[in-house]
Amino acid sequence: MTHWKYKRLWISFMQYINQIARDAMLFLSCLAPVLYGLFIKFGIPAAEKFLTGYYSRKEVLVPYFIIFDLFLVVLTPMMFSFASSMVILGEIDDGITKYMSVTPIGRGGYLISRLVFPLIFSLLVSIIVMNVFSLTIISLEMITVLSFLSSVLGFITSMMVVSLSANKVEGMAITKMSGISMIGILLPFFVSARIQYLAMILPSFWMAKYAMEGKITYLILCIMVSVGWILLLLRKFMKKII
């Protein structure tokens, strides 16, 4: 029986991957991190070379390399999260989510295959993408932690998008709006002192603080804020999928 439990989850996850592969838009969005990675890996250093020559300064963009990296680390989970939201909204439309609740996979198993497996998958992909394309030399440890935090962020975004939208079109709009929360990454760098703490409800803000200063407090705060969001959204989300 346990064997079947895992097999079911896997079958359901493959069904999710299948749906992404069959949908040109979702497939391309999952490739976006690689395109962006190529851009920062080759484009940014070339631009830096040009700019330092032009302004005859030692460095122009280098202090901001970590920002490009942070966008890279959130991009993979965000794109996967977008794909998950679209797949789940499509399945709600087709009545699949409700039906899953009366099969042996159950509502819980369905959620694991649509949110938790993708989280793990995007974590792995994100770690690889970061290792290949990252501009600043950050440790594998840091890469893993940041990838994990942003994968959780992707999980939360999916929950939010699915809970708040009635259909795929609204889902796309809300996904775009949730992109605004990425501003949390920029604030610690560009807004000084107290004002930046207005963004303290955004997990991305604490993630950026952690990446900047490496203080464990920021890591814990990021996790706490993330858990808060999950608890806040859980009920609405569960209601939505039956």
Add this chain to the structure above:
Amino acid sequence: MIQVVDLSFSYTKNKFLENISFEVSEGEIFGFLGPSGAGKSTLQKILTGLIKTYKGRSVVNGIESKDFRNDFYENIGVDFEFPSLYEKLTGRENLEFFGSLYSKKLRNIDEMLEMVGLKNDGDKKVSEYSKGMKSRLNFIKALLHNPGILFLDEPTSGLDPNSSRDMKNIILQEKKTGKTIILTTHNMADAAELCDRVAFIVDGNIKALDSPHNLIMPKGASKISYTYLDGTEKTGECLLSHTSGDKKLQELITSNRVLSIHSSEPTLNDIFMEVTGRVLQ
């Protein structure tokens, strides 16, 4: 097989399903009949464990509905009122996917498709199916893993008379294999034909519960009506059990003056109106 005791539930603060009690034994076809909005689908959702916030008891196969474990569904087949199918996949791919969620041995997909007349449509995308074709595919999806208990929510709605006939035959066939079947319908004739017992549900309450036969018999006895010429065409009426008391009829018969004669039994429909004061549909 199913015991429901003092069940109540509402989506809102107002009362809705109240004091629902009934039992369904193994191998029985049990019908929920009632007008739109009566709570039939809601009751099915409770029995299948989709709604867990009910009060009272709902026990299926020995297990309380709110406590169903995932494995419990290996033996349950559900055909919701609206199709739950991947529109972008073909009929066959849908059956294969949903079938693969069960650890039981599945029934043959081609045979099942053929059974409901979808033999040549298995490789078409569901988005290209008509409404009735989707209903039929959705129906066999519930049978694929050969469950012991079937919940069918208006399986024949939206079907043409032929498909509807086929589906009713399949339901009777499934009953023969020992399945317990809960059937929701608006259609009195279907209920009378298929169900061993029916519950009339109106405004969240059960107003009557018995076999179609027992519901019909004690209510209106069969009547006959006849027409004859007496200057103009006239009609007369009497109970089938009291023909000897109808002098006019006897006179007409002995003088060969009856123009037409009909007997009519009350239908489940009539009984429904009489018991609940409401019309179906």
